[in-house]
Amino acid sequence: xxxxxxxxxxxxxxxxxxxxxxxxxxxxxxxxxxxxxxxxxxxxxxxxxxxxxxxxxxxxxxxxxxxxxxxxxxxxxxxxxxxxxxxxxxxxxxxxxxxxxxxxxxxxxxxxxxxxxxxxxxxxxxxxxxxxxxxxxxxxxxxxxxxxxxxxxxxxxxxxxxxxxxxxxxxxxxxxxxxxxxxxxxxxxxxxxxxxxxxxxxxxxxxxxxxxxxxxxxxxxxxxxxxxxxxxxxxxxxxxxxxxxxxxx
Amino acid sequence: xxxxxxxxxxxxxxxxxxxxxxxxxxxxxxxxxxxxxxxxxxxxxxxxxxxxxxxxxxxxxxxxxxxxxxxxxxxxxxxxxxxxxxxxxxxxxxxxxxxxxxxxxxxxxxxxxxxxxxxxxxxxxxxxxxxxxxxxxxxxxxxxxxxxxxxxxxxxxxxxxxxxxxxxxxxxxxxxxxxxxxxxxxxxxxxxxxxxxxxxxxxxxxxxxxxxxxxxxxxxxxxxxxxxxxxxxxxxxxxxxxxxxxxxxxxxxxxxxxxxxxxxxxxxxxxxxxxxxxxxxxxxxxxxxxxxxxxxxxxxxxxxxxxxxxxxxxxxxxxxxx
Ligand SMILES: Cc1cc2nc3c(=O)[nH]c(=O)nc-3n(C[C@H](O)[C@H](O)[C@H](O)COP(=O)(O)OP(=O)(O)OC[C@H]3O[C@@H](n4cnc5c(N)ncnc54)[C@H](O)[C@@H]3O)c2cc1C
Ligand SMILES: Nc1ncnc2c1ncn2[C@@H]1O[C@H](COP(=O)(O)O)[C@@H](O)[C@H]1O
Numbered sequence: 319x320x321x322x323x324x325x326x327x328x329x330x331x332x333x334x335x336x337x338x339x340x341x342x343x344x345x346x347x348x349x350x351x352x353x354x355x356x357x358x359x360x361x362x363x364x365x366x367x368x369x370x371x372x373x374x375x376x377x378x379x380x381x382x383x384x385x386x387x388x389x390x391x392x393x394x395x396x397x398x399x400x401x402x403x404x405x406x407x408x409x410x411x412x413x414x415x416x417x418x419x420x421x422x423x424x425x426x427x428x429x430x431x432x433x434x435x436x437x438x439x440x441x442x443x444x445x446x447x448x449x450x451x452x453x454x455x456x457x458x459x460x461x462x463x464x465x466x467x468x469x470x471x472x473x474x475x476x477x478x479x480x481x482x483x484x485x486x487x488x489x490x491x492x493x494x495x496x497x498x499x500x501x502x503x504x505x506x507x508x509x510x511x512x513x514x515x516x517x518x519x520x521x522x523x524x525x526x527x528x529x530x531x532x533x534x535x536x537x538x539x540x541x542x543x544x545x546x547x548x549x550x551x552x553x554x555x556x557x558x559x560x561x562x563x564x565x566x567x
Numbered sequence: 568x569x570x571x572x573x574x575x576x577x578x579x580x581x582x583x584x585x586x587x588x589x590x591x592x593x594x595x596x597x598x599x600x601x602x603x604x605x606x607x608x609x610x611x612x613x614x615x616x617x618x619x620x621x622x623x624x625x626x627x628x629x630x631x632x633x634x635x636x637x638x639x640x641x642x643x644x645x646x647x648x649x650x651x652x653x654x655x656x657x658x659x660x661x662x663x664x665x666x667x668x669x670x671x672x673x674x675x676x677x678x679x680x681x682x683x684x685x686x687x688x689x690x691x692x693x694x695x696x697x698x699x700x701x702x703x704x705x706x707x708x709x710x711x712x713x714x715x716x717x718x719x720x721x722x723x724x725x726x727x728x729x730x731x732x733x734x735x736x737x738x739x740x741x742x743x744x745x746x747x748x749x750x751x752x753x754x755x756x757x758x759x760x761x762x763x764x765x766x767x768x769x770x771x772x773x774x775x776x777x778x779x780x781x782x783x784x785x786x787x788x789x790x791x792x793x794x795x796x797x798x799x800x801x802x803x804x805x806x807x808x809x810x811x812x813x814x815x816x817x818x819x820x821x822x823x824x825x826x827x828x829x830x831x832x833x834x835x836x837x838x839x840x841x842x843x844x845x846x847x848x849x850x851x852x853x854x855x856x857x858x859x860x861x862x863x864x865x866x867x868x869x870x871x872x873x874x875x876x877x878x879x880x881x882x883x884x885x886x887x888x889x
Contacts, residue, residue: 329703331704331819331838331839331842332837332838332839334706334838335703335706335707337707355819355820356820412681413672413675413682413684414675414676414681414682417672417676436668439703439704439819439842440702440703441702441709442684442685442700442701442702442703442704443682443684443685444663444668444671444672444684444685444721445671445672445675445682445684446672447672448640448668448669448670448671448672448673448675449672449673449675449676451640451641451672451673452641452644452672452673452675452676452677453676457639457640457641457749457751457752458640458641458673459640459752460640460665460668460669461665461668461669463813473755477665478638478665478666479575479577479664479665479666479765479767480577480759480760480765481757481758481759481760482757482758483637483754483755483756483757483758484754484755484756484757485752485753485754485755486752486753486755487751487752487753488751491751494668494669497813497816497820497821498813529681529714530675530679530680530681530682530713530714530715531681531682531683531711531712531713531714531715532711532712532714533702533709533710533711534697534710534711534712535709535710536702536707536708536709536710537699537707537708537710538706538707538708539705539706539707539708539845539846542850542863542864542865542866543866545852545862545863545865545866545867545868546866546867546868547867547868547869547870548867548868548869549869550869550870550871550872550875550876553869553871553876553879553880553883554879554880554882554883554886556851556867556869556880556883557880557883557884557886557887558883558887559867560828560849560851560867561887564828564849564866564867566770566771566827566828566848566849567771567795567828567884567887
């Protein structure tokens with residue numbers, strides 16, 4: 319079984335986001351770029367499965383749509399343990415465009431199981447995974463919090479609104495993963511970092527496609543009013559304020 | 568031309584979530600001078616379907632096919648796309664919940680419809696069609712133009728509210744069938760959460776962090792939530808430590824919620840935590856450290872020890888509930 323993990327490159331989660339040029343684009347100065355936290359967990363789970371021969375997983379590849387500027391993130395994924403890496407040499411214009419490019423790559427390279435994160439922490443679309451599956455006409459399962467492979471079939475736990483279900487779908491398929499898929503992200507070993515340096519990143523040029531959406535500007539949500547402090551000795555006052563002023567209880 | 572809204576039911580009943588979606592769809596339809604068509608999948612009685620009319624749906628299409636018992640992203644998207652095409656829908660509206668996130672991307676590819684994912688207000692313009700959507704984990708809004716002829720919007724839960732109107736809805740039964748060739752999801756086991764208010768549905772959430780000190784101190788917090796008719800939540804370290812179940816973890820890597828009231832007890836307010844709760848209408852913080860970042864996000868705060876403050880709050884709520 320061949321697994322592909324789609325990784326996006328996002329600002330470190332503690333970044334205070336700022337914008338430039340009349341709020342038209344992200345101010346990238348000083349930003350630390352990381353593998354999207356979900357994708358790091360997917361990669362970790364894929365490698366855990368590969369470590370267990372009974373799973374039948376033979377290789378774990380990562381794919382990314384982005385310019386050469388995101389190569390450090392791809393190298394990091396190789397250092398963590400991915401066998402191979404693919405980069406589609408194009409800016410990720412929107413979710414539709416990104417998924418279109420990834421679907422093209424998957425058609426050429428043929429994977430049995432594709433993993434995507436539930437959302438990238440920059441544009442928060444929750445879209446790319448489901449879109450890839452539809453482009454390829456393969457089944458997908460979303461909000462997956464546990465993944466195992468039993469007799470060549472992926473067995474997953476998914477969260478639905480109001481509970482959980484254990485489900486399976488035939489391969490080739492795609493899973494959109496969330497919390498629970500792996501405990502802690504795997505950390506690159508010294509050896510991993512050394513071998514990652516020499517591994518080749520396979521570059522694909524993008525297939526022609528037009529994005530469907532375009533971000534034209536950013537804004538910050540309206541700031542909240544300053545906090546009103548209530549004397550801890552008189553905590554009951556809080557309840558009265560919530561009832562009579564805020565009217566939320 | 569119409570605005571099509573996908574309304575989900577739970578055990579044959581609609582929840583506030585569905586009514587909010589229809590209210591939002593009504594708002595979008597008014598901007599486009601058109602009407603709202605609500606789509607319901609599953610066995611729902613007419614009296615329940617009619618409720619969707621109260622929030623502005625003019626037509627309610629009900630599809631009750633046994634093959635659509637379990638969520639199969641591919642097959643469900645196929646059915647919704649078929650209705651959208653038949654009805655010449657220009658805008659499709661789904662919730663930004665698990666089901667919406669499962670179906671919207673597949674619909675987008677089927678219909679070549681651009682998606683505005685995670686909107687919380689009406690489009691800022693219809694020509695070009697422009698929406699503000701959540702970005703950078705709630706730290707920004709991205710003004711996004713959707714260029715395709717058909718558009719899909721997913722609405723953040725609890726972000727728009729309910730608007731009632733005069734009910735003039737008609738119900739139609741549709742015979743659209745699922746393409747059974749696409750029914751690939753085999754459900755092996757179901758663990759339904761019963762009895763408890765779902766965290767994502769709750770209007771009031773009481774949440775605890777590491778400042779709660781030990782899993783044994785949760786009693787008053789749970790009691791406060793129960794008295795207020797709310798749900799309980801926690802920060803990530805708390806669920807990582809196994810003090811509370813994973814389902815309660817809120818934040819960037821947990822659940823994203825927007826209740827009317829979020830009470831954060833012993834939570835420092837790290838950006839990753841706020842990412843999951845910052846769109847709550849009111850945030851109340853209880854923390855011993857007056858400089859904790861949570862107070863920057865909160866409208867009301869108490870600088871104090873959770874162990875002392877919580878029992879007082881429980882007592883005060885008991886008083887008003889008398
Ligand atoms: C990639 C990534 C993703 C993450 N995702 C999430 C996420 O989704 N959700 C999340 O919550 N975190 C997340 N985190 C972790 C986050 O950065 C913080 O570490 C975490 O939110 C802190 O949890 P806490 O506030 O409970 O604990 P702490 O930061 O330890 O804060 C405890 C607070 O309790 C107060 N306190 C102490 N004693 C008392 C008392 N007796 N009474 C009242 N208050 C008291 C302290 O003053 C302090 O402010 C993530 C981190 C990373 C790197
Ligand atoms: N540029 C990209 N390259 C590769 N994978 C991506 C890219 N953008 C998003 N993804 C994948 O899609 C998931 C969800 O992203 P999104 O739909 O943008 O929220 C991510 O967790 C990745 O697995």
